[in-house]
Amino acid sequence: MATLRVEIVSPEAALWAGEATAFIARSSEGFFTILPEHTDTVGDLVPGVVRVEAAEGEMAFAVHGGFFQCVHGPSDGETLVTVLAGVAELVTSIDVPRAQAAKEAAEAVLGVATRDDQSDETAHQMALDALGRAELRLAAAK
Amino acid sequence: MAGGQERILRQRIKTVLATRKITKAMELIAASQIARSQARIIANRPYRLGMQRILIEAASADPAAAKKLLAAPDKVATSLVLVITGDRGLSGAYNASVMRAGERLVTSLRTEGTDARLVAVGKKAAAFYRFRGMPVERSFVGFADRPTFSDAQFIAATIAAPYVNDEVQQIVMVSTRFHSAGSQSVTVQQLLPLEMPEPVIDDQPQKLEGYTEFEPEVAKLLEKLAPRALESEIFSALLEGAASFHVSQQRAMAAATDNADELGQNLSRIMNRARQDSITTEIMEIVGGAEALRSGK
Numbered sequence: 001m002a003t004l005r006v007e008i009v010s011p012e013a014a015l016w017a018g019e020a021t022a023f024i025a026r027s028s029e030g031f032f033t034i035l036p037e038h039t040d041t042v043g044d045l046v047p048g049v050v051r052v053e054a055a056e057g058e059m060a061f062a063v064h065g066g067f068f069q070c071v072h073g074p075s076d077g078e079t080l081v082t083v084l085a086g087v088a089e090l091v092t093s094i095d096v097p098r099a100q101a102a103k104e105a106a107e108a109v110l111g112v113a114t115r116d117d118q119s120d121e122t123a124h125q126m127a128l129d130a131l132g133r134a135e136l137r138l139a140a141a142k
Numbered sequence: 143m144a145g146g147q148e149r150i151l152r153q154r155i156k157t158v159l160a161t162r163k164i165t166k167a168m169e170l171i172a173a174s175q176i177a178r179s180q181a182r183i184i185a186n187r188p189y190r191l192g193m194q195r196i197l198i199e200a201a202s203a204d205p206a207a208a209k210k211l212l213a214a215p216d217k218v219a220t221s222l223v224l225v226i227t228g229d230r231g232l233s234g235a236y237n238a239s240v241m242r243a244g245e246r247l248v249t250s251l252r253t254e255g256t257d258a259r260l261v262a263v264g265k266k267a268a269a270f271y272r273f274r275g276m277p278v279e280r281s282f283v284g285f286a287d288r289p290t291f292s293d294a295q296f297i298a299a300t301i302a303a304p305y306v307n308d309e310v311q312q313i314v315m316v317s318t319r320f321h322s323a324g325s326q327s328v329t330v331q332q333l334l335p336l337e338m339p340e341p342v343i344d345d346q347p348q349k350l351e352g353y354t355e356f357e358p359e360v361a362k363l364l365e366k367l368a369p370r371a372l373e374s375e376i377f378s379a380l381l382e383g384a385a386s387f388h389v390s391q392q393r394a395m396a397a398a399t400d401n402a403d404e405l406g407q408n409l410s411r412i413m414n415r416a417r418q419d420s421i422t423t424e425i426m427e428i429v430g431g432a433e434a435l436r437s438g439k
Contacts, residue, residue, distance in 0.1 A: 009188045011291040011377050027357045042199050043357030044366050067367065069196050084192045086291065086370065125299065 002036035005073060006052050008061055008083045015061070015088055022053040023081050025068065034070055036079050041070040047132060049091065049140050050083060060091040062140040064133050087133060094141040103134035148420065151413035155406055162402035168232065169395035172388045175287070176323060179385035183320060186381055193374045197367055201338060204360035211364050212336050215311045220257040222301055222310040223248055224333070226317035226379055227264030228387040229286040234397075236318065236390035237266045240383075243328045244316040248276055259310060261301055263380065287384055294377035302372060305334050315375075320382035323389055331379075336371055 006023055008015040023034040027043045034041070045066045052059045066085030073080040109127040201208035225244040227237045244267075248258045260271055260278045264286045268278045280300065285293045304310045313334040318326050331337070356363055 007188070009192055011186055011189045011294075011374065012182070013185045014188050028362075029357045032357070039353065039355050041355040041357060042196055042363065043355075044363060067193075067196055067363075067370070069192065069199070082188075082192050084189055084196070084370075086295070086373070126296070 002077045002079070004034070004036045004079050004081065006054075006081045006083070008050070008052075008063075008085065008088055010085050010088050015085075016052075016059065016090070018052075018054055018056075020052045020054045022051075024051040024053075025063070025083075027068075034079070034081055037077070038070050038079055040072065041068075043068055045083065045085065047136050050088075060140065061088050062091055062094060062136055063088045064136060089137075091140045094137045096138065096141050099134045099137035099141070102130060103138065106131035106134060148413055148416045151409055151416060155409045155413065158402050158406045158409060162399055162406065165395045165398040165402060169392055169399055172392035172395060175388040176385065176392060179288075179381065179388055180320075180323070183378070183381050183385055186378055190374050190378050193367075193371050197336070197364075197371050198338065199354060200356065200360050200364050200367060203354060203356065204364075207361035207364055210361075211368060212338065214335055218256050218311040220259060220310045221251050221312045221314055222259045222261060222304060223251075224297070224301060224313065224315045224317075224376075225260065225262045225264075225267050226315065226383045227262060227267045227286065228383070229265045229283055230387075230391075231266060232394060233387055233391035234394035236387050237264070237270075239328050240316055240318055241267055241270045243330065245271070245274060245276065247314065247316060247330055256312075259304075263297065263383075286380075286387065289377065289380035289384055291373070291377050294380055295373050297380075298369065298373040298376050302334065302369060315379060317379040318383050318386040319379075320385040320389070326382075326386040326389065331375070333372060333375060336368055 004020045004023065005017070006020045007017040021035070025032065025034075026046050026048045028046055029043070045063055045068055047065045048063065050061045050063045052061070061083075063083065063085045064087040066083060066088070068081060068083045070079060070081045072078070106127045110124070110131065201212065223244060225240060227240050231237060244260070248260065251258045258276075260267075260276055261280045261282075262268060262271070262278045263282045265281070265283045268281045271278050282293070282297055282300075301313055305313055312332065315331050315333050317329065317331070319329045320326050
């Protein structure tokens with residue numbers, strides 16, 4: 001039987017793994033869907049929501065950018081999709097007040113950040129990233 | 143008087159036992175941290191391996207693009223050396239062996255005519271290298287015990303900047319690899335240009351056969367992959383460094399506790415003898431005094 005196995009992996013932990021019927025996400029080329037027996041593919045993921053049609057219902061993950069690889073698995077007819085994300089979380093586990101607070105904190109940093117030297121530039125970039133993450137969380141949780 | 147010696151010894155035993163209490167506690171704490179930091183290495187494995195797999199896949203699909211990004215430059219004028227140590231001492235040779243390996247590397251780079259800039263993780267490195275006339279340009283402190291991925295991202299962003307500006311042409315990392323609780327080793331690994339990872343030994347080999355699609359095209363994908371792969375390598379080095387630190391500390395503190403036990407035992411033996419001696423002397427004095435009194439009658 002053609003099956004699809006999805007793994008969502010972040011550096012700190014394997015977030016989720018299981019059987020699915022479809023995998024829907026967005027790369028820098030646009031939205032795409034992976035069904036069982038999909039061609040081997042390697043690509044990137046832009047920050048957004050990744051949807052997995054799993055046996056137990058649709059699962060949604062907020063993925064803050066990353067990569068995916070789709071290969072034919074070790075056993076016959078199995079297609080394996082691996083998502084590698086620096087930060088990812090189940091949409092249902094998003095803490096909305098915390099994301100709201102993070103968004104405000106990042107905006108505050110961006111408001112005063114000067115870009116004189118390199119360390120400030122790094123701080124500025126990190127605040128921008130934090131803001132992006134907070135906004136994605138808020139949008140995904142809606 | 144003999145009683146004075148006894149008092150001094152009692153005081154020393156008390157000190158030794160107090161120290162033993164501390165080393166024992168540190169040993170137990172380190173032991174509990176080992177399991178946790180090992181679990182984090184295991185949790186990180188799928189990500190790290192997946193990242194390496196994608197990198198290999200992309201690089202082998204378009205060797206020309208990979209070469210542009212990953213090949214070593216013709217001439218390395220300046221190298222950046224990232225040394226990963228701990229924030230705390232009392233961990234046996236853990237900090238010293240990484241720092242010495244870093245020192246050897248810098249020395250050999252300089253004799254080859256390559257300038258070396260030092261960046262360190264951990265509080266211990268700055269003083270060590272300053273003393274040896276190799277000032278550390280930047281120290282990252284405060285997270286060596288429990289690194290998070292955003293720490294790794296921050297380090298990666300900081301050290302990649304001079305590479306992108308072509309101030310340095312090579313980034314090398316000196317860190318402790320954690321093979322198992324019984325075996326760690328100091329390794330030197332080139333971070334940038336990215337070294338092609340060794341083909342992954344995986345429990346489930348997933349060799350791509352034939353045609354693979356890339357989204358976006360390989361050259362663009364590689365450009366996006368490189369910084370993430372750098373973060374991933376640094377993060378796994380931080381995790382393994384932390385685990386190695388805890389193992390080293392546990393071992394060092396266990397040895398210190400054993401030492402304190404032995405010292406305490408020896409001291410109490412000496413003390414008991416001293417007490418016995420003083421008692422014997424006192425009895426002799428009393429007996430001698432009584433004898434003198436009687437014969438004087």
